[in-house]
Amino acid sequence: MEMKNWYVIHTYSGYENKVKTNLEKRVESMNMEDKIFRVLVPMEDEIEYKNGKKKVAKRKVFPGYVLVEMNMTDDSWYVVRNTPGVTGFVGTGAKPIPLLESEVVAILRQMGLEEKRTVVDFSVNQSVRVITGPFKDFIGVVRQIMEDKGKLRVNVSMFGRETPIELEFAQVEKLD
Numbered sequence: 001m002e003m004k005n006w007y008v009i010h011t012y013s014g015y016e017n018k019v020k021t022n023l024e025k026r027v028e029s030m031n032m033e034d035k036i037f038r039v040l041v042p043m044e045d046e047i048e049y050k051n052g053k054k055k056v057a058k059r060k061v062f063p064g065y066v067l068v069e070m071n072m073t074d075d076s077w078y079v080v081r082n083t084p085g086v087t088g089f090v091g092t093g094a095k096p097i098p099l100l101e102s103e104v105v106a107i108l109r110q111m112g113l114e115e116k117r118t119v120v121d122f123s124v125n126q127s128v129r130v131i132t133g134p135f136k137d138f139i140g141v142v143r144q145i146m147e148d149k150g151k152l153r154v155n156v157s158m159f160g161r162e163t164p165i166e167l168e169f170a171q172v173e174k175l176d
Helices: 016-029 074-081 101-110
Strands: 004-011 036-040 043-050 053-060 065-071 086-089 127-130 139-146 151-158 161-168 172-174
Touching: 004 016, 016 036, 016 065, 016 074, 036 074, 065 074, 074 086, 127 151, 139 161
Parallel strands: none
Antiparallel strands: 004 065, 004 086, 036 065, 043 053, 127 139, 127 172, 139 151, 151 161
């Protein structure tokens, strides 16, 4: 199985957003969504003062470069490499070199896009107590964990019958 990594592509200066748009269209039209995932032009806020007024403008952090999250295969390399405006991958010789995890985290954090990793400490069939919201103090049993949404589906006993409710992780605590 190929590894998903971030790579840096070199573009004509000033064409970064056009390359991002072109590449996203090519990924869709060539059915490469399973190999090429995200395309980013790293930006940051730059505060300017003009005529005594504060103005916030977006500034490219790495002019002439675009980041691509992808599985590097011959097909995906070809699609990216032959996107209009792309002059090549950053790397030694013909082999693109992926960014280090720490570099990616730093760039995403700078852009306010860092991925927050959630540690799920719940398991199916576990008893929990609701600690906030309209069902506060109800006891229930975890039936489903929706990690991507940060929610649990919990069955609570209401009016003598099991009723499924959706709760955020922070709304419940485990019972020992």
